Amino acid sequence: MAVAIELKYFNTFWLKKIASLTNNENKPVFNNPLFPENLPLSYVDENDVTVAIVSDNTTDWLIEESRIRGGYNNSTVDLGVKAYLVEDDPTQSNKFSSLIHSGIFNSRTGINSTNQFSVAEDITRSIDPANGSIQRLYAEDTNLIIFQENKVSKSLIDKDAIYSAEGNASVTSRNLVIGQNVAFAGEYGIGKDPESFAVNGYRKYFTDRDQNVVCRLSMDGITVISNYGMVDFFRDNLSTATAGGIKGGWDAHNKQYVLSIDEGDSFATEPGAITYNTLSFDESVTGWVSLFDYKPNQLISINNEYFTTYQGKIYKHYELRPGSSSRSNFYNTQFNSNVTFVFNGGPSAIKNFQTINYEGDSGWNMVSFNTNVDSTLPITAAASSSSLSQLQNNLMVNNFKKKEDKYYADLVNSTPSQFGEVIWGSSSSGVKGFFGVVKMEINNGASGKTATAKKELFAVSTGFVRSS
Secondary structure, three states: EEEEEEEEEEEEEEEEEHHHOOOOOOOOOOOOOOOOOOOOOOEEEOOOOOOOHHHHHHHOOEEEEHHHHHHOOOOEOOOOOOOOOOOOOOOOOOOEEEOOOOOOOOOOOOEEEEOOOOOOOOOEEEEEEEHHHHEEEEEEEEEEEEEOOOOOEEEEEEEEEOOOOOOOOEEEEEEEEEEEEEEEEOOOOOOOOHOOEEEOOEEEEEOOOOEEEEEEEOEEEEEEEHOOOOOHHHHHHOOOOOOOOOOEEEEOOOOOEEEEEEEOHHOOOOOOOOOEEEEEEEEEOOOEEEEEOOOOEEEEEEOOOOEEEEEEEEOOOOOOOOOOOOOEEEEEOOOOEEEEEOOOOOOOEEEEEEEEEEEEEEEEEEEEEEEEEOOOOOOOOHHHHHOOOHHHHHOOOOEEEEEEEEEEEOEEOOOOOOOOOEEEEEEHHOOOOOEEEEEEEOOOOOOOOOOOOOOOOEEEEEEEEOOO
16 A cells, blocks of 8 residues: 655645555655655665665655544644645746735634635736845835845835826725835845845845945935945945845844944955954944944844844843953954044144043053054053052053043154154154054953953043144
């Protein structure tokens, strides 16, 4: 007799009858039991001999059954089997820019038509294929927002729009699942990076790598937020991102859109070089405010908490590790916090930068101070002195000195001599140039050190005079 191969499929079973297999005393060996189309290739008989199975599609058949093992009066599962008809032409059709929906599901009345796709009903809605394939769908209130590769549009749900002769639309209720499709202004889409999508309230964020921009879809339409001081950055990095390497998410803790761009190892200039950029956009200042040292696989916010995943593990941000007060520790790797900014007072004047000072907590180092022509030696963090000898030694060290709750230091020139230059380097006073690029950094617990509290950098300033 024939052997039935059962496979659970949603709320029913697939039963495959193989007429050529007459001995059901032995367990067949399956290649891939996840799909009913994959037949067992062999079984082991009573003499431990592997016997090949020959399947004949003219005598074998497949059936969807709601009873366990298809036995008479056996227990049923869920809502039972649903009858359906097979099309005469079963050729696969890839409608990359179309939407199709099944029948309704109503748990109160027991109606389940989710596996019914009747071609006799109007169940498809086609979007302009010239704008590429549909990459993302997002339901907002009674509208369905559709993200194609090169366009974003919305379709009405359970209603339609009737346009007057003047072109004004009036919404009317109809027995229609997907109604009129209306495109948003602007030739921007989500490309093939649906992972860059994030939403907060009525704001939706996404990237368009074809045009090297980051967009926000809101009540006023599409806005290119990468134009807020970051045009060159995204032009250079979005175009070189790996396939699937652009990931976005909403940080519910800091209320920011976080975007991670992975360029892959092929763009590394040296071994161990960072080939990714993770940065955040803040609506309160309408700008990109931070760069981060972590490269997440996913970004998730739940109950005002921010989580990311990395190599199959979930990490919670903005919370110290148990038994440690170290900060800036991402995925068990310790980093230092740093801030880079520009001094550019009197842009058209050549200046001599002589000193630097900051307001904030102790522990901050000045890693570098570079102008368009000169550079300085680094300045270490302020050190407290408890004796006269320590105070004398501290005066000779190039570090910050605390005075009236502010930290001061002199800028020591480290630029090599130029042709014809008589006084250079530490023999000269400060550094000259039109502007200065400064990097401040603080240790957050690396190399066995432990940070005990948050470290604030409130303000940084410099003293300069016009060059003679």
